Amino acid sequence: MGEFVDTVLRFPVVVLTFALVVVVCFWLLVLFGASDVEALEPVDALGLGGVPATVALSITIIVAWFTSLVVTVLLDGLDPTLVTVLGIAGLAIAVVVGLLVTRLILIPLRKVLPDAPAASRHDFVGLVCVVRTGRVDTTFGQAEVTAADGSSAIVQVRMAGEDPLPSGRTAVIYDYDADGEFFWIAPVDLDSTRD
Template identity: 80%
Template sequence: MGEFVDTALSFPVVVLTFALVVVVLFWLLVLFGVSDMDAIEPVDALGFGGVPATVAGSLTIAFSWFASLVVTVMLDGLDPTIVVVGGIVGLAIAVVIGLLLTRLILIPLRKVMPDAPVASRHDFVGLVCVVRTQRVDATFGQAEVTSADGSSAIVQVRQAGDDPLSAGRTAVIYDYDTAGEFFWISPVDLSTRD
């Protein structure tokens, strides 16, 4: 076991050993529910699209680490100059091998990974908005709404009632009119509590 640790802490594999430790710690956090594997959006670069970046990155680091471990074993006992030059070249080759193997593994994984839900205007129904125009009635109005992911949008809104709705008032979105492409809102007072 000591020889394995010595090799894992030798150049060039040591560069990726620390990255592999981070990957292992991350997946332990995911296992215990402290972190989320979808915390980073999928990456489309290098043919990794459709899979969370954490999965693609973890596989790349793991495959690269194993390839660089082989390079380290092959360079063991050679002249230090050869070890440095060969280690740098071998590390670059190991990373390329890691990327290629990851891409090959991700092809079948994409088929089993669930697709991200498609955003819809109906996602705003039930949310509170803030009126941004001087008035809102049955034919005119705009409001700002903040979605669950924290992004905000200015949307077209209408009101069926006669309650005065002016800039700064809060309202709740209760329906979406697909034909007119606007939301129906109703005034709500968030300052009163039972």
């Protein structure tokens, strides 16, 4: 075990050993819920797009680390000056190999990890909702809305005008107020629109 530790702390692998420690710590944080897999935006450069940047960078660092470990073992016992020169070249090769292997691994991963846009409250604008509180007026109200994926949510709603909208009535969401964090609704009669 001591020989392995000595090897991973020698140049050139030591440069990527610290990057690997960061990757392992990040994935431990994800495992315990302290971080998110999509903590970084996808990286479209170098053909690494279509998956979260954390996944692409982690794969690249792991493959580059293993490649640089092989380079370090191959350079063992050579002249220190030669080890430095070949180590720099080996480190560059390890990074290139890491990127190339990552591109190959990401081809099937892109199919498994769909690139769906993040859900937004503005997705509810234009949908029909049902009033669930006793009334909806300019200062109070909640309604149930069903999203495109079939899930439903109870949201805060407000309605302009003097006549409150009673419980059970249908309405259409026509705007979202980001400051007040509520939706503006207008009553709609679905039976009359079907005629």
